[in-house]
Amino acid sequence: MPGAGEMRETWGTPGSGEMKESWGTPGSEMATGEDNNEFFMDFLQTLLVGSPEELYEGPLGKYDVNADAKAALTELKSCIDGLQPEHKAELIKLLVQVLGSEDGA
Numbered sequence: 001m002p003g004a005g006e007m008r009e010t011w012g013t014p015g016s017g018e019m020k021e022s023w024g025t026p027g028s029e030m031a032t033g034e035d036n037n038e039f040f041m042d043f044l045q046t047l048l049v050g051s052p053e054e055l056y057e058g059p060l061g062k063y064d065v066n067a068d069a070k071a072a073l074t075e076l077k078s079c080i081d082g083l084q085p086e087h088k089a090e091l092i093k094l095l096v097q098v099l100g101s102e103d104g105a
Helices: 033-049 052-057 065-080 086-105
Strands: none
Touching: 033 052, 033 065, 033 086, 052 065, 065 086
16 A cells, blocks of 8 residues: 555556556555545545545645546546435435544544
8 A cells, every 4th residue: 555645656558568556655654544544534525525626735635646537536526516415415424424433443
């Protein structure tokens, strides 16, 4: 697992046999599961109730997000924003429940 702010992926041309991924930088510490959970929960919370800009300034602020990933995240955010209000409310309630159970751990 990469350290916070240390995840880097490098991909070759599809079908070229060059596909690879590299995580972190030499000598960097690996993230704990707790770090990953915190990132995921921050990311999900911002995705549900924030703006795309808040994603890039907040949870993704440590990462170099390319234009294609930004376009995909903007489209995903648009889909979430297009959910029926009761469905979005249920997702938010689920997030609050998960966050509450982590606080008690």
